[in-house]
Amino acid sequence: MSEDNSIQSLGDAFRGLSVVRLKRAVRLGIKSLWLHRLRSLLTMLGIVFGVCSVIAMLAIGEGASYEAQEQIKNLGSQNIILRSAKPPEEQKVSDKSSQGYVLQYGITYTDVKRIRATIPGVTIVMPTRNIREYVWNISRRVDCDIMGTVPWYPEMRNQRVIEGRFFTDNDMDARTSVCVLGAEMVPILFPVESPLGKQVRVGANYYTVIGIMEARATVANNDGGPDAAKPATHRMFIPLETARLRYGEVLMRRRAGSFEAERVQLHEITVKVESLDAVTGVAEAIKTLMERNHKKMDYEVVVPLELLKRAERTKQIFNIVLGSIAAISLLVGGIGIMNIMLASVTERTREIGIRRALGARRRDIIVQFLVETVILSGAGGILGVLLGVIIPFVVSHTAGMKTIITFWSPMLAFTISGLVGVIFGIYPAIRAAQMDPVEALRHE
Amino acid sequence: MPSPIVHFENVRKTYKMGMVTVEALRGVTFEIQAGEYISIMGPSGCGKSTMLNLLGCLDRPSAGHYRLGGEDVSQMNDDALSAVRGSRLGFVFQSYNLIQQLTVVENIEIPLYYQDRPEDQSRDMARRMAARVGLDQRLEHKPFELSGGQQQRVAIARALVNEPLVILADEPTGNLDSSSGTEIMKLFDELHAQGKTLILVTHDPSVGQRAHRTIRLRDGEIESDVRR
Ligand SMILES: Nc1ncnc2c1ncn2[C@@H]1O[C@H](COP(=O)(O)OP(=O)(O)OP(=O)(O)O)[C@@H](O)[C@H]1O
Ligand SMILES: [Mg+2]
Numbered sequence: 001m002s003e004d005n006s007i008q009s010l011g012d013a014f015r016g017l018s019v020v021r022l023k024r025a026v027r028l029g030i031k032s033l034w035l036h037r038l039r040s041l042l043t044m045l046g047i048v049f050g051v052c053s054v055i056a057m058l059a060i061g062e063g064a065s066y067e068a069q070e071q072i073k074n075l076g077s078q079n080i081i082l083r084s085a086k087p088p089e090e091q092k093v094s095d096k097s098s099q100g101y102v103l104q105y106g107i108t109y110t111d112v113k114r115i116r117a118t119i120p121g122v123t124i125v126m127p128t129r130n131i132r133e134y135v136w137n138i139s140r141r142v143d144c145d146i147m148g149t150v151p152w153y154p155e156m157r158n159q160r161v162i163e164g165r166f167f168t169d170n171d172m173d174a175r176t177s178v179c180v181l182g183a184e185m186v187p188i189l190f191p192v193e194s195p196l197g198k199q200v201r202v203g204a205n206y207y208t209v210i211g212i213m214e215a216r217a218t219v220a221n222n223d224g225g226p227d228a229a230k231p232a233t234h235r236m237f238i239p240l241e242t243a244r245l246r247y248g249e250v251l252m253r254r255r256a257g258s259f260e261a262e263r264v265q266l267h268e269i270t271v272k273v274e275s276l277d278a279v280t281g282v283a284e285a286i287k288t289l290m291e292r293n294h295k296k297m298d299y300e301v302v303v304p305l306e307l308l309k310r311a312e313r314t315k316q317i318f319n320i321v322l323g324s325i326a327a328i329s330l331l332v333g334g335i336g337i338m339n340i341m342l343a344s345v346t347e348r349t350r351e352i353g354i355r356r357a358l359g360a361r362r363r364d365i366i367v368q369f370l371v372e373t374v375i376l377s378g379a380g381g382i383l384g385v386l387l388g389v390i391i392p393f394v395v396s397h398t399a400g401m402k403t404i405i406t407f408w409s410p411m412l413a414f415t416i417s418g419l420v421g422v423i424f425g426i427y428p429a430i431r432a433a434q435m436d437p438v439e440a441l442r443h444e
Numbered sequence: 445m446p447s448p449i450v451h452f453e454n455v456r457k458t459y460k461m462g463m464v465t466v467e468a469l470r471g472v473t474f475e476i477q478a479g480e481y482i483s484i485m486g487p488s489g490c491g492k493s494t495m496l497n498l499l500g501c502l503d504r505p506s507a508g509h510y511r512l513g514g515e516d517v518s519q520m521n522d523d524a525l526s527a528v529r530g531s532r533l534g535f536v537f538q539s540y541n542l543i544q545q546l547t548v549v550e551n552i553e554i555p556l557y558y559q560d561r562p563e564d565q566s567r568d569m570a571r572r573m574a575a576r577v578g579l580d581q582r583l584e585h586k587p588f589e590l591s592g593g594q595q596q597r598v599a600i601a602r603a604l605v606n607e608p609l610v611i612l613a614d615e616p617t618g619n620l621d622s623s624s625g626t627e628i629m630k631l632f633d634e635l636h637a638q639g640k641t642l643i644l645v646t647h648d649p650s651v652g653q654r655a656h657r658t659i660r661l662r663d664g665e666i667e668s669d670v671r672r
Contacts, residue, residue: 020560035545354541357502358602359530359558361523437502441541 022367029371043340044380046333047420051384051413052391054326058409059392061322063402065315072311074158074216075304080271080283082107084264087296104263105298112269114293119271119285121278126150128268129243135236136201137189144185144234146202148243154213156270164196164211172239179207182235183215200236205246207238279305330416333380334424341373341428352432353440362433369432373425374418381417385410447514449609449641450476450499455508455518457494457664468494470664471508476610476643481636483655484645490661492645493614499643500533500612501525513609530558534603536613536644540595542587548598549574549583555606573601577631593624600631604640611635613644617651629654 033040075081084106112125129148134141153159154166167178179200186195195209213235273282283303290299345352352365360368388410392403457469468491476482484492497503498510501517504525510518517528534555535541542551549570556566574580577597587595596616603611613632617625629651636642636656646652660667 020562024557024563032545350541351543354543355554355558356526357500357529357535357541358555359526359606361526361558363523364526364558438497441502441537 021364022371025364025367025371026375028368029375033372033375039340040376043337044376044383046336047330047377047380047417048333048384048387050326050329050333051381051417052387053329054322054413055385055388055405055409056391056395057322057325058319059388059403059405060395060401061315061318062404062406062409063392063396065311065318066404067402068311069308072304072308075302075307076156076158076270076272077305077308078273078276078279079156079304080273080279080286081268081302081304082111082271082286082290083268083300083302084266085298085300086262087298102261102263105296106264107266107269107299109265111290111293112266114289115269115271115286118289119282121274121282122271123274124152124156124270124272126153126156126270126272127240127266128153128270129240129247129265130267131243131247133202135185135189135234137195137198140189140191142185142188142234144236146236146238146243148238148240148247150240153237156272159216160214161211162214163194164209166211166213166237167239172241175239175242175245177205177207177242178210178238180211180213180237181209182213182237185234185236186212202236207236213237276305279303326413326416330420333417334377334420337373337376337421338424338428341369341425342431344372345369345428345432348432349435349440349443352435353437353443356435356437357441365433366426366429369429370422370425373428374421377417377421377425378414381414384417385414388413446478448475448511449478449513450474450643451509451511452498453509453511455495455498455505455510457491457498457503458506468664469498469505472661472664472666473508474659474666474669476641478609478641479636479639480657481632481642481655482644482657482659483652484643484659484661485647485649485652486661486667488647491664492661494664495661496612496614496643496645499610500535501528526558530555531606532609534606534608534611536596536599536603536611536616538615538618540587540592540599540619542595542598542602544587547584547586548579548590551587551598552602552605554602559606569605570601573605574598576604577601591624592620593627596620596624596628597631600628600635604635610641610643613642615646616644617646617648625651 086103087105107127109127112127115122116125127150131146131148133144133146135144135146147153151166151168151172154161161180162183164180166180167176170176171178181189181195181200189195189200190198195212198209199206200209201207216235271282271286273279280303283301283306287301290301355365355368389405392405395401396403452472452474454471454473455469456467456471459466459468472495484495486492494503498505501512501520504520505518508518509516512528513532517525520528529535543554546554549567552570552573553566556569561569571580571583574583577600579594579597579601582590582594587598590598596619600611600616603613616632617628620628625648632642632644633654642655644651644655652658657669657671659669
């Protein structure tokens with residue numbers, strides 16, 4: 001006290017805001033907010049919903065784009081995929097005409113040779129042949145795409161053989177009857193025992209199971225093409241040469257009582273480009289080459305890298321849209337807070353006057369009200385983050401959608417809500433601090 | 445003779461209201477020594493509250509000088525005035541001016557709060573002040589649970605807690621019935637006996653007469669300054 005009595009030492013008290021005062025201000029703020037619990041809660045809601053919707057939407061968006069990217073990555077970003085496609089006009093013909101007509105289209109072995117020979121920067125060309133058939137284990141069966149392919153398929157498609165092994169060059173050369181099952185079909189065909197070493201039947205042929213391929217990333221929507229086309233959820237891999245031997249070039253399809261014959265040499269070839277930078281150039285070269293040699297559009301070229309880029313662009317746009325929605329909702333929330341704080345300042349004019357008379361500086365009043373707004377918006381932020389974490393969790397469990405909560409999105413949302421508190425709290429706080437103590441004390 | 449605690453030197457206060465200027469104080473000069481008990485009286489509108497606001501550093505004079513404890517406070521900035529109010533002045537208002545959501549002891553603590561006292565220390569001091577005004581059984585009550593007289597005693601405890609140089613009271617009994625008014629006045633007498641410097645504004649002659657010196661104002665000027 002004695003030191004307080006010398007006015008010189010008063011100067012020391014003006015410096016900065018002490019931690020003690022700030023701590024007390026926080027406690028005071030919580031207390032006065034608690035006094036008007038319902039009002040505080042309602043005021044917070046704007047921020048709660050703003051923050052929660054940002055996090056939830058980002059998580060859902062992130063999950064969706066992650067899935068899309070995983071699918072594309074499964075195709076391999078260094079790959080270019082050519083798929084045989086039934087040309088549109090032939091489709092009409094084949095619909096009307098009946099037996100005896102053999103539809104011939106698609107990618108040929110010659111195409112593979114040409115690409116190998118003329119296009120530089122291409123390391124591996126992987127041809128694939130698909131046959132749609134039932135695969136049987138005694139009385140159990142699945143509708144399946146039987147894919148005749150080459151031993152390096154798993155490597156090129158970033159897919160793992162989770163049990164057993166994939167077939168080798170020896171299997172190719174010897175045209176052995178071995179197969180690798182997609183993991184999806186294993187529980188259907190072999191509900192109890194391990195399929196390894198067992199035999200499955202396709203038509204009149206038996207294949208020994210030597211491996212199991214990991215399940216594909218769930219395919220939400222695919223854009224057609226034999227590999228993903230027709231809802232072929234199940235896949236079985238056999239050596240390409242074995243497929244050629246067993247099925248020849250002509251495929252018969254039973255359709256609505258009549259047979260439909262197609263001659264397709266290869267359903268798909270995957271071209272691996274040496275470097276990522278060369279992908280676009282090689283894709284162009286392949287397109288030109290194919291255009292020159294195919295009169296009909298009986299193939300399509302898929303460049304996963306371009307898909308990936310497109311997906312990233314889509315995601316960016318999505319994020320911008322989300323960002324704007326978030327900004328608007330936080331703005332609305334902030335205005336709500338400001339509105340209430342202005343009312344609260346008016347309501348507490350007398351209290352402000354009393355505090356000023358008892359030694360509160362303008363700064364102390366500003367801090368008092370600012371702390372209240374920051375607590376409001378901060379608590380709103382925390383609630384919003386909690387809700388925003390719970391909602392994606394619930395969504396992914398009920399709707400089966402993948403959601404990803406990135407580490408930064410709650411941080412960002414929380415920081416922004418704090419900032420909103422400061423920005424929208426500063427004006428009411430200054431209004432409170434600018435009041436003349438005499439008039440504030442007279443206020444009814 | 446010791447230097448005066450309060451020194452008003454030709455203090456003026458004018459309010460400008462659009463075209464009209466109101467001269468609430470027109471050059472007031474007086475001194476107050478430590479331990480004096482002063483009442484300020486006069487008809488309505490003569491400038492009593494204006495003078496008390498100036499004495500309380502809630503407002504600055506338009507002209508003239510005000511020395512409090514030897515320091516000229518008439519030209520201090522807002523922060524400095526806040527510090528002066530918090531450390532050297534105690535206020536008692538007609539309408540008690542307690543903060544409704546705070547308890548008795550919390551209300552008494554407020555001036556210490558802005559002096560950055562350690563919490564346990566200020567809680568202690570607040571308790572002691574409550575005891576001094578006879579409210580040690582009501583520490584955790586809210587103001588609306590107390591009678592007017594009790595509320596005013598809380599306000600007095602709050603005015604005392606920072607051991608001010610001067611205690612200022614504007615119509616402290618104005619809202620009270622005569623018996624609780626008398627109790628409050630007894631409390632002021634006690635404080636005076638303990639050597640506190642008291643300045644109180646009142647309309648009530650019976651209240652004014654308890655002081656040992658009465659300053660009468662009329663139209664913003666000192667009409668008389670009588671010691672008993
Ligand atoms: N903020 C203000 N703006 C303009 N004029 C004011 C203001 N405050 C006081 N006045 C004027 O100054 C004069 C003195 O007012 P003051 O409140 O000091 O009187 P008072 O002696 O306290 O009266 P009462 O006994 O009725 O409380 C009055 O004429 C009043 O109208
Ligand atoms: Mg008055």
